[in-house]
Amino acid sequence: MKVKNQKCIRRLSYKSLWATRKRNVIAIFAIALTTLLFTSLFTILMSLNESYETYNFRQVGGYSDGTFKELSEEQVEKIAAHPGIREAGERITCGFNTTGVFGKVPAEVSYMDKNCTKWSYATPTTGREPEKSNEIAMDTVALKLLGVTPELGAKVTIEYQAGDKTNGGFQETDTFILSGYWEYDDLMPVHYINVSKDYVKSLEEKWMASGEKAFRRDLNVMLPSKLNIEQQMQKIDTDLGYDWNTRDQENSARIGVNWGLTASQLNAGMDPELLAAIAAFLLLVIFTGYLIIYNIFQISVTGDIRFYGLLKTIGTTPRQLKRIIRQQAFLLCVGGIPVGLLLGYGIGAWLTPIVLKGTTVVGTHVTISSSPVIFAGSAIFAVITVFLSCTKPGKMAAKVSPVEATKYTECVSVKKKRRSSHGAKVYQMAFANLGRNKKKTVLVVISLALSVTLLNVLCSFVGGFDTEKYISQQTCADFIVSSTDYFRYNDADEYISEETIAEIQENTSETVSGSGYTTDMTTMVWMDTEQYKKMAVPYLGEEKLEEELEYYEKRGSEIKTPTILEGLDETLFEKVTVLDGELDPLFDENTHAIAIRVHTDDYGNVENVERYPKIGDTLTMVYQNMYWIDTRTGKPADPATTPEEYVEIREEEPREVDYTVCALVKVPYAMTFRYSGLGYDTILPAERMREDCGAELIRKFYLFDTPDMEAENAAERYLAELTAGDTSVLMYESKASIRSEFEQFQKMFFLLGGVLCAIIGLVGILNFFNAIMTGILARKREFAVLQSVGMTNRQLKQMLVQEGLFYTAGSVVVAFLLSLVCGPLSGDMMEKMFWFCTYHFTILPVIAMLPVFAVLGCLIPAVLYQAGSRQSIVERLREAE
Incomplete structure (x- = not known):
């Protein structure tokens, strides 16, 4: 039979929650902390991802999802109008320059519409895009290379090869009026030189009059989803009857996916090991939050068990009791989650630049993500964790009978022992207290042990980064020198001359040296x-x-x-x-x-x-x-x-x-x-x-090794000076630059993992804090009784301190055992996921945490007891009653 008692149940939930408001502050704090954990981690991870993507986009030359390549004008219109395209941006390339001042970074002359300009980081910050046929826009470094001061209205003369880069073209020289410019980004692969559509049209007519095809048209696109971009683009081609596998055919519409997108990289490289690692990480985060909140709810239900028994005597059903606890959990979420979201985002935003500081992945372009996914995801994870955490305590409250509830106490079942004439020892009482609620003890021990185990795995992982293995895969010599054409895969009649090699040999100390050759x-x-x-x-x-x-x-x-x-x-x-x-x-x-x-x-x-x-x-x-x-x-x-x-x-x-x-x-x-x-x-x-x-x-490159580190450093300085300047056609690779890049990569992992360990460690410590604090609050009457029969404050404090030490000692033992089991498993997974990683087992982080845990085990119980022992014994006995 259904009874309309929802209002009564809500009132009971609210009133009982208000009656235990001091204890519930701890629960709200725990929920806020769990939400903070999720939010800060998601903020750091998504900010890292966005910063990494931005870094890749700058290397690619744009951040569109993909590109339909070498299209006709009709194809551009049809693809742009397809319902599978969210936004489109057209680009018509009409020329290029890879020589002279543009020998190191080539220049591309093209028309871009507003979308394409924005997505290619080529929107003028001063002035505007070209509109008239005699107007031009470009970056400040390109202007400097051409000897032009960045000023609107300045005359800019450019020489370039008009036409298709693959099929040659004709030399073109034109003078323009500067309509806009922007700062150059050192990571960009080209200098974009933007001209108007009218100019491109007139040049295209000249180009086609010589018997050539129309200029290359590319359509950059944004799609509804970042997942499966290649499949989405192939479907668009299929819908319109185009073929992405052919070139120079009437129905050819080749596609290219922006490799800078993390989603496209994961889609291409997702393997079982990576999936298992991501799943393990998410489970670890959820379990960490579960540990702290479950412990709070279990203690809360234990403290209110008599109240639930009395409710049962007046007809409250088990289902209604569960609803009371769920409603209390919801009200606690309303108080804790918003605080956790704000604090977590602030901590994540503060930590992200610290984690990424100095890494080549982002340089000075640190992006702090403000994606709604961070807040929605964190809130959902927190709510799920809270309701999972209160499920078992709810069942416990629903199952207990009214008679059991009124007599309930947190006790331990012990075997019959012989009586001792020497009395109970404090350490024996402390150890016995751990067995009063074995589940709570296990949860506290595991939450503390997890952070140490994770730290141990992290140190093994980062310590396993094999610099020499990475360097040997990336290069085979201390230095490799050639022209920009070699490093950009361009054909050339000469890459590096005998005279240049002789000059290098004269100014460096070499052991092994030589060249690679091709023929025309x-x-x-x-x-x-x-x-x-x-x-x-x-x-x-x-x-x-x-x-x-x-x-x-x-x-x-x-x-x-x-x-x-x-x-x-x-x-x-x-x-x-x-x-x-x-x-x-x-x-x-x-x-x-x-x-x-x-x-x-x-x-x-x-x-x-x-x-x-x-x-x-x-x-x-x-x-x-x-x-x-x-x-x-x-x-x-x-x-x-x-x-x-x-x-x-x-x-x-x-x-x-x-x-x-x-x-x-x-x-x-x-x-x-x-x-x-x-x-x-x-x-x-x-x-x-x-x-x-x-x-x-034709000599393609010259490489050499040096006899020692001093000679290597001297050669590095010499080659840096030799290849300096925008007009130099020479470039070089060195082990030193690769080593520095790898060390920064290693540092980023260590900092990111360190932040994760610190947050989970903080959760473990606060769980320990909560367990001791709620234990003291729940046992106030018991402590008063012990003191009333002669136990001193000093003995009581000593008992609590020894309880804390038993907790922490157990955590170190569990962390050691977990490290023995998880170390080799995670090491094997790491070596499969990261080819440059060589696993080495270590237990030093566990040993290093021993003194930290000893201090925590002594300090937290002592401080909490001192704070809670201000009332007299009589007052505490009366309050408990």
């Missing part, structure tokens, strides 16, 4: 068709691969496919790792041997070894010289300046050389061309390569 000839290899398919299918797909094979020259079961051939100075072969075979035949004048470079994952494991030829197999390499002539004169032509209709490609007679595969080798990435093709990547000694191809080699 086309290098091809006859390759088994089935073998090529094995290598190409993962990248091209079955359908596109079959189309591509139609264009290859065939010979029986083989096809002639492009290959990457790298020549190395003999000294550099000591940096090459032989996985199978041997390198000696490469240097034998009587043999023609070649080594195959294999691809490995981050852990050094060979990927798909079946793709590669076996030792002793024969490879036929084809060297072919191709050149352009001007059909009007019959002389060599420059395709960038000669009209396309007069350019003709000529081929010299190819030279074929048969090689025997002598080794499968691993070549450090930093010592390669830093890109790869679908065919084999092959290695030869530089002298043999020069003889076989019959042409001069």
Whole structure:
């Protein structure tokens, strides 16, 4: 039978809550603390994520979700109007400059609409975007490189190559009026030079009049969701009948996902270990909050058990008792959660810059997230935690009978013992008190132990960051020097000259040194068709691969496919790792041997070894010289300046050389061309390569090692000075810069993990504080009775202090045991998730926390007892009654 008693139940909840308001202050404090834990952690994590994303976006050159590439004007309109697009921004690229003052950071001349300008960090902070055909906007550093003072109305003359970067173009020089400018960001990959749409249209007409296609149009887009961006863009293409896998076709609409988005990275790299780590972290946070709140509610219900028994005697049902406790929990949430949200966000916002200070991930661009997800998520987590925490105490109150409730006391069941004539010992009483409520004791011990265990795991994790392993993966030499073209993967006639190398050698101390070489000839290899398919299918797909094979020259079961051939100075072969075979035949004048470079994952494991030829197999390499002539004169032509209709490609007679595969080798990435093709990547000694191809080699880079740290520091200073300045075409990589970057990365993890440990440690300490405090409040009558029969204040305080020491001693023991179990498990997971991590077991953090816990175990009970013992024994006995 239903009875309308909701109002009565609410009144009972409120009145009983008000009657125990002093104790409920502790509960509100606990809820606020739990909410603070969630909010501060979410604020730090989301701020870290946003700062990391912003850092990536600045490197990418924009923060749109993705880009539809190389579109026609009609495609731009159709895609922008698709319901799956939230916002769109158009960009028309009409030229570029990668030489001279723009040798280090290239410049791109283009029209951008307002959305694209905003998303590309190219909105003028002074002035406005170009509107007239003679107006221009650019960053301050680009203006400085051109010798122009940033002033609105200043004349700016730019020289650039108009047209498509991949197909050449024609030189263009124009003078504009500066309509706007903004500060340059050092992380940006290009200097954006923005012109008006009218200017681009007029230039495009000139470009198309020479027989070329329209300028490249890209459409940057924002989508409804940051998840599964690639699938969303593919669906848009499919809906409109476009193909994202082809190029230069009428229905081609290639797509690109912004790799700076964390969601896209997680979507691409989500694995079971990462999912398990995220789930474990969330469970740890929820459990930490659960520990503190459950303990409070259990003690509150225990204290009110007689009240609930009396309610049962007048007809209150178990369901109504549970509702009373839930309503009390809700009222406590109303008081605690808002405070926790405000304090947590403030602490998170304060800690984020400290955690990220000095790291290369954000530099000076620290972003404090104000996402509603922080507050909504924290509040939901807190409410869930509170209601989970009050479920079991609610059941306990609902099950107890009225008779049991009136006689209820927090007691311990003990075995019968022999009587002692020496009386009870204080430490025995303290130890026995821990058994009065074993669940509470276990919860307090675990909450304290968790923070120490987490600290131990964190120290093992950060201490396992292997700097040398990371450096060896990123580079293979103390210094690698070349031009900006090499580091940007651009083709060039010369990368680094003999004169520059001689100058470097004269000013540095070197041990091992050498160069890598390429040739301006086309290098091809006859390759088994089935073998090529094995290598190409993962990248091209079955359908596109079959189309591509139609264009290859065939010979029986083989096809002639492009290959990457790298020549190395003999000294550099000591940096090459032989996985199978041997390198000696490469240097034998009587043999023609070649080594195959294999691809490995981050852990050094060979990927798909079946793709590669076996030792002793024969490879036929084809060297072919191709050149352009001007059909009007019959002389060599420059395709960038000669009209396309007069350019003709000529081929010299190819030279074929048969090689025997002598080794499968691993070549450090930093010592390669830093890109790869679908065919084999092959290695030869530089002298043999020069003889076989019959042409001069092009030196791509120069690398060297130094004998000691002093020489390394001196070389670092010299190369920094040599490559300084915006007009220098030289760049370099060094172990020192990689080491510094890795140390900052390590520091960020340690600070972030340290903050997490500190917050969870604080929760553990406050849980301990609450357990002792609520225990003292709940046992006031008991303490008064003990004192009335002769127990002194000193003995009572000593008993509480020893209880505290037992708590903390138990926590250290549990932390030690948890570390023994969790250490190897987390270490194995860390090594799988982070290839540069080498796990080392340690117990030092647990040992280091011993004195801290000893102080806490003595100080907190003593202070709390002192604060609560101001009333007389008679007053406490009367109050308890």
